[in-house]
Amino acid sequence: MIDIHCHILFGVDDGPQRLEDSIALARALVADGITHIVSTSHILDPALSMERIERGITSLEAEFSGRGIELQLLPGGENHYTLPLEEMRAHTINGGRYLLLEFPHNDLPVSAGELIFSLLSAGLVPIIAHPERNGSLLRNPDLLQPLIEQGALAQLTAASLAGDFGSPVRQCARYMLKKGLVHFIASDAHGADWRVPRMQAGLKQAVKIIGRPAAFKLVNENPRMIIENKVLEYA
Numbered sequence: 250m251i252d253i254h255c256h257i258l259f260g261v262d263d264g265p266q267r268l269e270d271s272i273a274l275a276r277a278l279v280a281d282g283i284t285h286i287v288s289t290s291h292i293l294d295p296a297l298s299m300e301r302i303e304r305g306i307t308s309l310e311a312e313f314s315g316r317g318i319e320l321q322l323l324p325g326g327e328n329h330y331t332l333p334l335e336e337m338r339a340h341t342i343n344g345g346r347y348l349l350l351e352f353p354h355n356d357l358p359v360s361a362g363e364l365i366f367s368l369l370s371a372g373l374v375p376i377i378a379h380p381e382r383n384g385s386l387l388r389n390p391d392l393l394q395p396l397i398e399q400g401a402l403a404q405l406t407a408a409s410l411a412g413d414f415g416s417p418v419r420q421c422a423r424y425m426l427k428k429g430l431v432h433f434i435a436s437d438a439h440g441a442d443w444r445v446p447r448m449q450a451g452l453k454q455a456v457k458i459i460g461r462p463a464a465f466k467l468v469n470e471n472p473r474m475i476i477e478n479k480v481l482e483y484a
Contacts, residue, residue, distance in 0.1 A: 250448055251472035252278065253342060254349060254378060254404055254435035255286040257322065258305045262291040264439045271309060273441035275318050281446040285321045287476065289349050292326040292340045299324060299339050323476055327351050327378060330364060334371055341373065345478030350375040357385035357392060365401045376402045379437060381409050381422040390424050397430050404433040407451025426458050432481065434467045
């Protein structure tokens with residue numbers, strides 16, 4: 250599986266704090282069936298440049314190689330919705346047109362549609378991170394549909410489908426899947442003992458909801474199109 254949302258770099262956000270923590274998370278990701286991840290540290294501070302992220306990835310890759318951990322790392326970032334457009338452009342997934350976009354957890358900004366329009370007009374395709382955990386969308390999941398119709402994509406957290414964030418979030422995630430509003434399932438993993446990878450558990454639930462071919466597309470085919478910067482077509 251290909252995981253497009255993971256906090257693997259240590260010492261930069263609320264993910265791993267030490268090298269040993271990143272190593273433990275990497276082993277957990279591999280054990281969960283993941284072969285590729287996009288490193289998506291929270292981009293709140295412009296000081297966390299893509300150059301710094303790429304240096305961190307290169308360093309981790311050397312550590313993984315020396316320890317026999319088969320996990321391919323790719324650069325990216327979880328872009329806060331208030332960042333300037335050019336800052337978001339600097340933190341796309343693997344240098345392509347797609348970027349992970351984080352709205353506030355409590356509410357969906359009234360400017361969400363305007364922001365998505367601006368990004369699309371600039372040639373960038375936003376992937377809305379964990380919409381099922383946004384307060385506004387949790388109360389009214391149908392608010393996601395017009396954003397998707399505009400051209401945005403959406404990424405569910407596997408742990409949400411597994412029930413780790415509680416029943417309301419799980420039901421919201423299931424509803425979004427059934428409505429065809431989801432394009433990816435990702436781990437949003439932060440560590441080996443907190444916010445752990447739950448891709449297998451989430452995928453199992455997705456298979457029950459939308460069937461095996463459609464569910465596997467969300468963790469394999471679609472994310473591969475993203476990391477290869479290909480046009481993702483969907484109905």
